[in-house]
Amino acid sequence: MATQPTQDAVPSESPRDLKFNAGKIDEFVTSMGWTYTDRFGQKHYTIEGINYLSQQAMAAYGYVILTGKTFTTGATINNPNEVLLNTADGEYYKWTGSFASGPKVVPANSTPASTGGVGPGAWVGVGDASLRAALAATGGAGLVGLSVGSVYPAGTVGSAIQYRTPQMYGIEPSTTNIIGSGLDAMFAAGGDIRFEKPGTYLTDRAWILRSGTRLWIGPGVTIRAASTYNGNLLRNYAYETDGGAGTADDIIEIWGAGTLDYDGLEKPFSGLNAMGAIFKNVTTLRIGGGLMFRNSRKYCWLICKVQNLHADGLRFNTISDGIHLQPPIENAWIKNLSGVTGDDFCALTDGDYPNYDIAEPGDFANINIEGIYVRNVNNDEGTRATSLVALGTAGMNTFRSISVSKLYGQSGNCVLYAKGDAQSRGRMKIERLAISDVFATPGPGAQAIVIDGLHGPQPAGVTYAVEIDTLSITNIMSQSAANQPLIMVTGDTNAQTIVHSMTIDGTPRTAYSIVNLGANASQVTVGKLNISNCNTLFIKDPNSAIVNTRGYIGSLVISNSNYHFDDSTYGYAYRGVGVDGRIDSIFMSNCRQDDGVNVVSVQRQTQQVAVHISNTEMFGVQTGVNFINVSSARLFVDNCWYRGDSGYTFIASNGSSVILRGSVETDGNNAATTSNGGTITLARGMQGISCDVSKITSMDGAGCHNTNGSLSCGSGQVVVQTKVWKNLFSSATYTSSI
Structure with missing residues (x-):
């Protein structure tokens, strides 16, 4: 101001001060600034400044919602902190205009625009409706630092929000529209990918899953290969880039109760493209959660070179194998598989067919298969599972610590098999195989469990086509197919099989036979065979509980078992058949046999055999122990009871040389007979035997x-x-x- 005030005390009547103050009054009233300076240099608030302070105070105090009032009902606004709801957009508004002439009156059925306008000095939105609308827009995620298809550094909002859906990329379910490349960017970004909206998503390509991808396929969702596409639905990045030879993908998960559909019923075989999904070179792979795979032309899941595999709750209705593993597999937990397949439900091989082989030299180690439930129906092609579990080899791998348990349902062939290589490329080596709780029923003419050297000729330098260090079979409760044993250990003349230690513990109530060694002119060796805890009724006309057709057994241990036959015209606990059914030692204890031809029958072997029987009862059996054309045999009995019909005896030597020691109660009846030049010699000492x-x-x-x-x-x-x-x-x- 041009006028210079005095510094006279207040009140001053100096004309200069009066003129100066007149200008300050104008500044106080009309200035948009918040303060003015008096003649002593002190600052004071203008009306605008006082208004600002009032607004701040009211804001700190909070807005007052006019309950029950809206722009539709009409209202009267008395104070600047009162807010009114506009039901049309769900937003609250406050009046920032003047109250100098009194309250702001809002007529009924009005809007902010019709009763003063929207903007500074008029109505201003104070709610979150605009923010909600912006967030709901296609690009709304960008408001919090997220843009689809982008990769974010750690610590940003985008790095924390990795939930991606097809709808974020403009993709909706459709049974006619093929997605094509529409979701390539989503899978390239990885993270948490969720197919949540029910419906069908058609693809003409394999989607590539990278490290850290978690793919959720929700209930009601079907990802289907287009009818014009004959290839994988899913592959992992490491396999896609260099066939799994380079850096492994770290963690990949495919989960959910949706469906993957190869739609392969009318499609031709196409090598590895016939697989539903291929994953190779992954440190940790998790698949399951009720996920259904339908109609892969070949294997639904081909999995290779995985350090940690967790498959839980996979379902199938498919043409070929369900889940097929190829080495190396370091640790695997496979459980709760269900449905129907056209071939093996769960297979572990190192490439049974070259066209489907991605295996590398390495082992199957620490594999736990627990719970397979096969439906007793055909698949969409009209076939059913040939086996629930298959172990096969081309000779480049070893099976280490394999556990298989809880097998249920109906198989078209055997329930479980371990077979050598039909193409004679090598041998199968199994260190430890434990099988338990087998309830599944084999198909017609098949056995529940088959160990098979398969077919020759034997590869050069390989003694055994199949070699198993330890085989444990516990609680095999399958129902035998007609005239078939529960367990078959066999091979081929030029493809020998050896099991160093084999245990069978627990068998079903009824069976045709428990185990058969060496059928089909094969060469089979079992170092030690231990059978226990059986209480089995054998269906009429089986060979025996244990049949040794063309095998060699080092020692057979039978314990804590009851064998029941209908009459004395058939049935044996152990039967060696022919010159090729050879055995060194038999140990039988705490057993009982009702009826049957023999408890033990050894035939036509040149090497010495020793039979030890203790604490065993034999009722109604024609002959307890029968040696037929055996060059040298020793029979040791202790605390046994033999009770046969008239003319029956405990021991018979038919063209054999037998030394007998021990005690057996025969109710005073003759215990021994000879024929065809056979001899029985009592060992030195007093024997508890009547003869x-x-x-x-x-x-x-x-x-x-x-x-x-x-x-x-x-x-x-x-x-x-x-x-x-x-x-x-x-x-x-x-x-x-x-």
Whole structure:
């Protein structure tokens, strides 16, 4: 101002001060600034400044909502902090105009625009409606630092929000529109990808999953290959870029109760393109959650070179294999598989067909397969699973620590098999295989479990086509197919099979046979066979509980078991068949056999066999132990009870040479018979055995109970020396010719 005020005390009547103050009054009233300066240099608030302070105070105090009032009902605004709802957009507005002439009156059925306008000095929105609308827009994620298809550094909002859906990329479900490249960017970005909106998504390409991708396929969602596309639905980045030879993908997950549909019923085989999904070279792979795979032309899931595999709750209705693993697989937990397949439900091979082979040298290690439920129906092609679990090899891998359990349903062929290579490229080596809780039923003419060297010729330098260190089978409860054993260990003349240690613990109530070794002219070796805890009723006309057709058994242990046959015209606990069914030792304890032809039958072997039977009852059996054309046999019995019909005996030597030791209760009846030049010799010492000593070959110092009272020594306890049998009670003697 041009006028210079005085510094006179207040109140001043100086004309200069009066003129100066007149200008300050104008500044106080009309200035848009918040303060003015008096004649002493002190600052004071203008009306605009006072208004600003009032607004700030009211804002700090909060808005007052006029309850029950809207622009539609009409209202009266008395204070600047009162807000009124506009129901048309869901926003609250406050009046920022003047109240100098009184309250702001809002007529009924008005809008902010019709009763003063929107903007500074008029109505101003104070709610979140505009923000909500902006966030709901296609580009709304950008308001919080997220743009689809972008990669964000750690610590940003975008790095924390990785939830992507097809709808964010403008893709909607359709049974006619093919997505094509529409979702390539979504899968390239990775992170959390969610197909949540139900419907069908058609694709003409494989979507590539990168490290850290979590793909969710929700209920009601179907990802289907277009009818014109004959290729994989999913692959991982490491396999896509260099066939899995380089850096592994870290963590990939495919989960949810939706469906993957290859739609392959009318499509031709196309090598690896016939697979539904291929994953190779992944550190951790998780798949499942109820996910259904339909109609892959070949395997639904081909998985190779994975350090940690977790497959839980996969479902199938497909043409070929469900899940097929190829080495190396370091750790795998596969559980709760269900549905129907046209081939193997779960297979572990190192490439059974070259066209479908992505395996590398390496092992299957620490594999746990638990829970396979096969429906007793055909798939869409009209076929069904050939097996629930298949182990196969081309000779480049070893199976280490494999556990298979809880198998249910109906198989078209065997339930589980481990087979050598039909193309003679190598041998199968299994270190430890544990099978338990098998309830699934094999197909017609098939066995529940098959160990098979398959077909020759044997590869050069390979002794055994299949070699298993330890095989444990627990609780096999399958129902036998007609005239078939539950378990078959076999091979081919030029493709031998060896199991160093085999245990069978627990069998079903009914069966045709438990185990058969060496069918089909094969060469089979079992170092030790241990069978226990059986209480089985054998259906009429089986060979036996244990059949050794063309195999070699080092030692057979049968314990804590009951074997029941309908009558005495068929049935054996153990039967060696022919010159090729060879065995070194049999140990039988705590057992019982009702009826049957023999408990043990050994035939036509040249090497010595030893049979040990203890704490065992044999009722109604024609002959307890029968040796037929065996060059040298020893029978040791202890605390046994044999009770047969008239003419039946505990032991028979038909063209064989047998030494007998021990004790067996025969209710005073003759325990031994010989025929066709066979001999039975009692071991030295008093044996707890009743027999006709005229049929016994003399060994000095042997003794027994003579049952033939017509002999000159009479019946009773007798001992022999230089072929003279002497009655220990009467001293009467009988001189034997043998």
